[in-house]
Amino acid sequence: MAEDGRAASDSPQAVALHARSVEELYELLETLGSGHFGVVRRCRERSTGAFYAAKFVKTRRCRGSRRGLERVQVEQEVAILRDLQHPNIMRLHDLFTCRAEMVLVLELMRGGELFDFIAEKEMLSEEEAIEFLEQILLGVQYLHGRRIAHFDLKPENIMLQEKDVPKPQIKIIDFGLAQKLEDGVIFKSLCGTPQYIAPEVINYEPLSSATDMWSIGVITYILLSGLSPFQGETDAETLSNVLAGAYEFEERYFSDTSDMAKDFIQQLLVKEPQERMTASECLVHPWIKPLSRKQAAK
Numbered sequence: 001m002a003e004d005g006r007a008a009s010d011s012p013q014a015v016a017l018h019a020r021s022v023e024e025l026y027e028l029l030e031t032l033g034s035g036h037f038g039v040v041r042r043c044r045e046r047s048t049g050a051f052y053a054a055k056f057v058k059t060r061r062c063r064g065s066r067r068g069l070e071r072v073q074v075e076q077e078v079a080i081l082r083d084l085q086h087p088n089i090m091r092l093h094d095l096f097t098c099r100a101e102m103v104l105v106l107e108l109m110r111g112g113e114l115f116d117f118i119a120e121k122e123m124l125s126e127e128e129a130i131e132f133l134e135q136i137l138l139g140v141q142y143l144h145g146r147r148i149a150h151f152d153l154k155p156e157n158i159m160l161q162e163k164d165v166p167k168p169q170i171k172i173i174d175f176g177l178a179q180k181l182e183d184g185v186i187f188k189s190l191c192g193t194p195q196y197i198a199p200e201v202i203n204y205e206p207l208s209s210a211t212d213m214w215s216i217g218v219i220t221y222i223l224l225s226g227l228s229p230f231q232g233e234t235d236a237e238t239l240s241n242v243l244a245g246a247y248e249f250e251e252r253y254f255s256d257t258s259d260m261a262k263d264f265i266q267q268l269l270v271k272e273p274q275e276r277m278t279a280s281e282c283l284v285h286p287w288i289k290p291l292s293r294k295q296a297a298k
């Protein structure tokens with residue numbers, strides 16, 4: 001990432017500099033998508049010809065404003081992203097800031113979201129699911145090892161570098177809810193997406209890296225069945241299902257699923273956070289890392 005981050009001050013000239021410096025250094029191309037985070041455009045670095053994804057985030061001019069994201073929230077996402085370097089974590093290449101907007105220049109992910117990949121295939125084979133999950137777990141193990149929790153893990157926030165290849169490489173994106181976990185500091189939040197959030201989020205209890213592991217249990221269930229384990233008719237019903245731990249392996253969707261795969265999910269969708277598998281424990285679970293060919297066949 002560029003050393004100086006090309007931060008500009010607040011004067012009108014600086015705003016012009018910001019506008020000039022982004023356009024000066026990157027040719028802005030088509031819009032790739034948009035969401036709560038802002039707009040993502042493909043861009044080409046003029047000096048190298050390399051392509052990136054530029055995420056434009058409007059930041060709130062004042063606390064009362066409803067437009068844009070709290071600047072401190074985006075600054076926290078950047079502070080977390082800039083220190084991360086892992087093949088399965090989105091890399092921040094450059095940063096531009098001005099009073100009302102921040103531009104994060106990120107690795108370009110041409111394969112789109114894992115969410116869409118699953119939708120196109122309806123569900124994955126256990127081998128395909130394991131290929132994706134092992135990468136997700138390696139990325140999450142790296143984050144948790146650095147005392148960072150993502151707190152918004154879901155298929156929409158997992159993107160594919162390329163999709164029409166035998167073994168797509170994935171990267172975890174959107175660190176907008178991520179937190180640095182400090183010893184002795186209790187973090188609570190009501191943010192997240194109902195289908196994927198753990199019971200402790202709903203109960204407004206302390207969150208931890210185990211909160212991410214619950215989300216990985218939900219993602220695994222979806223990868224293998226195309227269904228969301230706790231999805232209700234409404235968000236309220238979904239949250240109620242999560243609190244009740246009300247999910248099952250419906251025979252018509254899981255008849256061909258191995259006992260190992262179900263055990264993997266069951267050891268993550270555990271109400272007590274400290275009883276869930278960690279990312280490291282997941283990576284040596286016999287479903288992910290069979291001890292023998294015979295064990296893999298179960």
Ligand SMILES: COc1cc(-c2ccc3ncc(-c4cccc([C@@H](O)NCCN(C)C)c4)n3n2)ccc1O
Pocket residue numbers: 032033034035037040053055090106107108109110112113156157159173174175176
């Ligand atoms: C680091 O945080 C983000 C990264 C990106 C990102 C990074 C690289 C990249 N390459 C291509 C794209 C892309 C392509 C199509 C649509 C989108 C976006 O609209 N949806 C991305 C997932 N979303 C649910 C967060 C983004 N992206 N998006 C998007 C949102 C983020 O909060």
